[in-house]
Amino acid sequence: MHSLFLxxxxxxxxxxxSLRKKDVRNVDITKEMKIAKSSVAAAIQRLVERGYITYEExxxxxxxxxxxxIAKKIYRKxxxxxxxxxxxxxxxxxxxxxxxxxxxxxxxxxFEKINNYFKKEIHTLNL
Numbered sequence: 001m002h003s004l005f006l007x008x009x010x011x012x013x014x015x016x017x018s019l020r021k022k023d024v025r026n027v028d029i030t031k032e033m034k035i036a037k038s039s040v041a042a043a044i045q046r047l048v049e050r051g052y053i054t055y056e057e058x059x060x061x062x063x064x065x066x067x068x069x070i071a072k073k074i075y076r077k078x079x080x081x082x083x084x085x086x087x088x089x090x091x092x093x094x095x096x097x098x099x100x101x102x103x104x105x106x107x108x109x110x111f112e113k114i115n116n117y118f119k120k121e122i123h124t125l126n127l
Contacts, residue, residue, distance in 0.1 A: 015071035024061045077103040
């Protein structure tokens, strides 16, 4: 399960970088995640093998359809959960760290139920 969390973290980081710039490279992921280049290179290889990204001679990381779907899902969970935690008074740094943990363990069904519940409160919560 731990390796799944790591894969999801990498996919989310690639997605976050892709929101800022068109072409995502290893160095961008290294900066986003604040980790060693060798760790990113190994993760890129695993993500290619799993069919989540492509990484060709141009050194640009590109999502496959399945990789993009997972990345968007994890990012959506993270943003929503962090907002909820901050809204209830959790400091920003803690909210971000805990949202990152929760996003990996909460089922899609439970997340959608929480999301739907809070949609009713959207005006109050400003989410």
